[in-house]
Amino acid sequence: MPLLIIGNKNYSSWSLRPWLLLRHFGIAFDEHLLPLDTAAFHEQIGRWSPSRRVPALHDDGLVLWDSLAICEYANERWLAGRGWPAALPARAQARAAAAEMHSGFAALRGQLPMNCRRQPDAYRWDAAADADIARVQQLWAWLREAHGDGGDFLCGGFGIVDAMFAPVAMRFIGYGVAMDDNAARYVDALCALPAMREWRAAAEAESARVVDTDAFVQA
Structure with missing residues (x-):
């Protein structure tokens, strides 16, 4: 196993x-x-x-x-x-998007660390993180228009590219990031996955705290 x-x-x-x-x-x-x-x-x-x-x-x-x-x-x-789209153009661009997520968005990562239990508050981030947030939503919209085929995910069915962006969805929810309609629908689709619901339920049940991450709160 x-x-x-x-x-x-x-x-x-x-x-x-x-x-x-x-x-x-x-x-x-x-x-x-x-x-x-x-x-x-x-x-x-x-x-x-x-x-x-x-x-x-x-x-x-x-x-x-x-x-x-x-x-x-x-x-x-x-x-x-099956983790990547079957069509070559969609597969190539899904890989490019996954690689961009893997190596980029430093301001988003640093200023909005994932915390599944977090609720939106008055905490805010700087212009560099805003630029990352805008790029993510632009990328999501472009992929869904080019390769989504009317499905719920970036290239139709759920795949690796969606797994790579799943933590961003958790960040957007936890920090109250303003989302366009396309991004909001995509985040809803990710959150509706049984596997994502399982992960979030387990996260809610955890009692351990990482102090440096929990510090990203502003009353």
Whole structure:
């Protein structure tokens, strides 16, 4: 049985991505949660992940330690390519969008860290984060228009590109980000996924706190 090493479901955006993909497509796996920002994490993570970060996937002696690499592996190992769109243009541009998410949006990540339990308040971010938010919504609209085929997700059916953006949906909800109609419908579709509902319920049930992330609150 594959084993996925993850961080707290409330906070670990990188863990959410491959977890959501695997769960949505019904791939059986075990999970092992290491609580972030704890002595236990620092003591144990080296056993599981060569990068000392989560997530990490262990499968039949193979170890993978990057969210997008794990998704790509799952696509080849279990999904027979269903993780990406079937049409070449859509597949290529879905990969470009996933790569942009993987490597970009530093202001959005830094100023609006994922916290699934968070409720909107008076906290606000700067112009760099606003530019990232605008680019995300532009990208979502463009992909859905070009490749959505009337489906709920960016390129029709749920796939890797959607898993990569799922933590952004959690950020938009938790910080009360203003969304255009297209973005709001897309976030609603992500939140309606049974796997996403499962993740969010588990996040709500967690009692652990990461102080630095919970500090992003302004009364």
